Amino acid sequence: MNIKWLEKQHLSVAFLLVFLPFADAREVYAMTSMDLGRLLSGTWIIAVRSPDGHWDIETEGPGTLSRSHCNPIRVSYSWSKPDSPDSQRGYDFVQKTAQGFEGTASFPGPAGVVFRVRDRWRIEGDVLSLIRRLVVSGTSSGGFFSGVSFDVGSSVRREQIEVFAPGMIYGGTDHHEDWAIGGAATYREGQGEMRIREDRLPIPMVGVWSRDGSSVTVLDPRPNGATTVADSYDQEVTALTDSRFQFGAIEADDTAGHLSLGFCFPGTEGEVTYRGGTYPGGQVHEWRRRYHPIQSGLTHAYHVDFRFTHGEISFPEFYRNDWRWAWKVLEPKVYPQDIPLIERSAIDMLAGRVVETPAGTGIPNYIGWQGSQPPFFSRAAVMGFTGKNLEAAKLLLCDADRDPSARGEWHRKLALAIIQSFLALKMNSPAGEGFDLFSGQPVLAIPEDQELFLRSFGDDLSALVEAYSSEHKQGRDHSDWLKWCTDFADWLLTQQNAKGGFPRAWRPGTGEVADASPLSSYTAIKFLALLSRATGSKKYLDAAIYAADLCWSSGQSVGTFVGGTIDNPGVLDKEAGTLSLEGYLTLYEITHDRQWLVRAAAAADYAETWIYCWNVPMPDDESEEQLHWKPGVPTIGLQLIATGHSLVDEYMATDAGAYLQLFHLTHDPHYLEVTKILLNNTKLMVAIPARLYDLPGPGWQQEHWSLAPRRGFGLHRGWLPWVTTSQLDGIYESERLDPAAFTRLYSAQGSSHKLY
Numbered sequence: 001m002n003i004k005w006l007e008k009q010h011l012s013v014a015f016l017l018v019f020l021p022f023a024d025a026r027e028v029y030a031m032t033s034m035d036l037g038r039l040l041s042g043t044w045i046i047a048v049r050s051p052d053g054h055w056d057i058e059t060e061g062p063g064t065l066s067r068s069h070c071n072p073i074r075v076s077y078s079w080s081k082p083d084s085p086d087s088q089r090g091y092d093f094v095q096k097t098a099q100g101f102e103g104t105a106s107f108p109g110p111a112g113v114v115f116r117v118r119d120r121w122r123i124e125g126d127v128l129s130l131i132r133r134l135v136v137s138g139t140s141s142g143g144f145f146s147g148v149s150f151d152v153g154s155s156v157r158r159e160q161i162e163v164f165a166p167g168m169i170y171g172g173t174d175h176h177e178d179w180a181i182g183g184a185a186t187y188r189e190g191q192g193e194m195r196i197r198e199d200r201l202p203i204p205m206v207g208v209w210s211r212d213g214s215s216v217t218v219l220d221p222r223p224n225g226a227t228t229v230a231d232s233y234d235q236e237v238t239a240l241t242d243s244r245f246q247f248g249a250i251e252a253d254d255t256a257g258h259l260s261l262g263f264c265f266p267g268t269e270g271e272v273t274y275r276g277g278t279y280p281g282g283q284v285h286e287w288r289r290r291y292h293p294i295q296s297g298l299t300h301a302y303h304v305d306f307r308f309t310h311g312e313i314s315f316p317e318f319y320r321n322d323w324r325w326a327w328k329v330l331e332p333k334v335y336p337q338d339i340p341l342i343e344r345s346a347i348d349m350l351a352g353r354v355v356e357t358p359a360g361t362g363i364p365n366y367i368g369w370q371g372s373q374p375p376f377f378s379r380a381a382v383m384g385f386t387g388k389n390l391e392a393a394k395l396l397l398c399d400a401d402r403d404p405s406a407r408g409e410w411h412r413k414l415a416l417a418i419i420q421s422f423l424a425l426k427m428n429s430p431a432g433e434g435f436d437l438f439s440g441q442p443v444l445a446i447p448e449d450q451e452l453f454l455r456s457f458g459d460d461l462s463a464l465v466e467a468y469s470s471e472h473k474q475g476r477d478h479s480d481w482l483k484w485c486t487d488f489a490d491w492l493l494t495q496q497n498a499k500g501g502f503p504r505a506w507r508p509g510t511g512e513v514a515d516a517s518p519l520s521s522y523t524a525i526k527f528l529a530l531l532s533r534a535t536g537s538k539k540y541l542d543a544a545i546y547a548a549d550l551c552w553s554s555g556q557s558v559g560t561f562v563g564g565t566i567d568n569p570g571v572l573d574k575e576a577g578t579l580s581l582e583g584y585l586t587l588y589e590i591t592h593d594r595q596w597l598v599r600a601a602a603a604a605d606y607a608e609t610w611i612y613c614w615n616v617p618m619p620d621d622e623s624e625e626q627l628h629w630k631p632g633v634p635t636i637g638l639q640l641i642a643t644g645h646s647l648v649d650e651y652m653a654t655d656a657g658a659y660l661q662l663f664h665l666t667h668d669p670h671y672l673e674v675t676k677i678l679l680n681n682t683k684l685m686v687a688i689p690a691r692l693y694d695l696p697g698p699g700w701q702q703e704h705w706s707l708a709p710r711r712g713f714g715l716h717r718g719w720l721p722w723v724t725t726s727q728l729d730g731i732y733e734s735e736r737l738d739p740a741a742f743t744r745l746y747s748a749q750g751s752s753h754k755l756y
Contacts, residue, residue, distance in 0.1 A: 054090030063214020113138035134300035143241035143291025149262025167640035332613035349699025359440035360421035382434030384459030391463035429511030458523035500546035525583030573642035577607030637681025653682035654726035657733025
């Protein structure tokens with residue numbers, strides 16, 4: 001398309017379009033292209049007559065991804081062969097409007113059925129928005145879905161672009177499970193097709209970015225998500241047809257070097273989907289097909305935004321801007337909670353889980369309950385990740401400092417007993433991540449792996465150093481706590497490699513490296529930096545900085561945060577982002593070097609893209625008693641856990657304080673919005689006296705759930721200590737950072753008005 005010619009013809013063509021009804025029909029029919037408007041990014045929107053006489057849409061602008069072609073109407077039928085292409089066509093008529101343009105079409109379907117489409121397009125800023133209304137006239141057997149997509153670039157291959165699907169895909173195919181959605185196998189062995197159900201996405205969007213700075217993103221700005229029990233329970237990946245399906249799917253296909261982005265409704269997913277559990281076995285190379293019945297009067301009504309931009313010089317800059325644009329569009333709502341009541345319920349519940357035996361005092365790593373069956377208790381009390389025993393002790397000490405009554409003294413007694421029990425563990429080199437509550441013998445967080453993880457020690461030794469420093473300020477000496485931490489740190493420094501990295505895991509008792517990958521080295525940064533401040537020894541700070549530089553240069557600078565969860569090695573996950581955020585913030589507090597604040601913000605920008613910003617409804621035909629996530633409870637604030645599956649949890653409740661600190665340091669009001677979500681919405685499934693749900697009592701919360709099939713269910717109904725310590729740590733840290741404004745963070749007034 002000749003852009004200079006279009007610019008010259010802009011006024012005359014626009015005049016013709018406005019007065020199209022009065023123009024000579026032969027003259028209009030003879031036209032081959034029409035200028036429809038221009039985006040802020042400089043991309044032109046053009047109607048182009050196809051050889052069959054219909055009108056397609058094209059874009060022309062700076063950059064590879066600004067040039068695209070759209071057959072705007074796409075339909076697929078339930079009887080189509082899996083490898084057959086969808087039926088695509090253009091409009092019968094196109095007419096310019098005050099805000100953009102309108103396209104209409106009427107075309108035959110099966111058995112005398114007629115589909116009538118009216119599409120209203122809006123051009124605003126960098127965004128081309130479609131509001132579609134498709135109406136079926138006539139009835140036939142089978143089902144159908146409709147959609148719209150833009151074919152972007154004529155020779156763009158997957159390795160030439162970076163893909164952003166929040167909580168699922170960040171950049172290329174490295175650090176994804178091979179058969180995960182967006183994994184390498186789709187392009188190596190499959191057809192390169194990727195359609196993702198929007199209930200699987202924290203914001204239903206997918207964007208692509210080219211190294212020339214151009215990008216395209218597709219977003220559903222008004223997601224509904226309604227579904228049925230049959231869809232939710234479908235773990236065998238069968239085709240279903242039902243008019244109640246109101247979820248769509250976001251598309252980003254790369255077939256034979258031909259890239260396209262779009263949306264289909266209802267949400268057919270493939271060519272990889274998930275059965276509903278985690279890997280292995282949860283990822284399948286199959287299509288989960290969803291259709292609406294071909295019934296007279298059935299209407300497809302949906303809204304899709306296409307954002308064309310140019311000028312972002314890096315992939316992290318692109319996905320940060322893309323996410324924040326979508327956040328503003330969806331405007332995730334804050335649901336104010338009674339934080340003091342939740343805090344007291346949670347800390348009392350945590351104290352009530354402490355087990356005291358002759359072998360030691362600790363909190364079981366897992367407690368399960370199911371109906372009338374007696375609860376199951378793990379024998380293991382462990383540090384970090386899921387066990388968080390020393391973090392729990394720190395929180396019990398915090399509560400004891402607030403409460404001079406007998407209750408507070410009891411919490412202090414429990415905390416001191418937990419810490420003393422863990423001090424019996426050998427740390428140079430470590431014999432275990434915890435101990436058996438009944439035998440006292442060292443145990444591992446994941447016994448079958450026979451590995452000790454750096455993450456386990458980084459988490460809880462950071463908490464113990466914080467507890468030591470707090471106690472020290474109040475005149476209470478615990479030099480044995482500090483010595484135990486330095487014993488581990490001194491051994492850890494012998495494990496740091498020449499580039500600054502630490503192994504991910506070791507064999508228990510021997511110090512033999514079990515996993516040499518240095519990509520999880522960020523899990524030690526906060527601990528070493530805090531220990532340096534507590535001891536005055538610069539060697540720990542130097543080691544922390546050395547590790548931080550290694551992590552940043554090994555992928556984090558380009559948006560790759562890997563290996564936070566110990567049970568899912570080597571993949572992108574949200575905890576890699578949150579733990580890096582905490583480490584970089586600690587380095588900034590100690591050194592006041594601004595590079596650590598910049599890196600903290602980058603980690604925060606990555607981590608928040610795992611947070612759900614829309615409410616995914618539970619199936620209307622599901623019973624409340626069966627569901628783990630209860631009907632009507634908002635899902636805004638839940639977060640995906642890791643790439644490769646679609647389970648969600650509330651882990652980032654612990655980072656409310658980190659985002660509040662970022663707000664104070666950067667004066668960026670967006671971080672305050674995230675703080676409010678993490679402080680309030682993450683508490684919506686915590687039991688309190690007025691809403692126990694079907695949990696054992698106040699303060700309890702289930703570990704995880706799914707919002708994609710099986711929607712509303714977790715893999716188990718268990719509780720682990722991290723569930724409660726994350727909630728409490730976010731509360732205490734937010735209050736510590738800003739006691740004057742803390743109440744406004746969770747009050748209805750503070751959540752709906754500016755805090756400062």
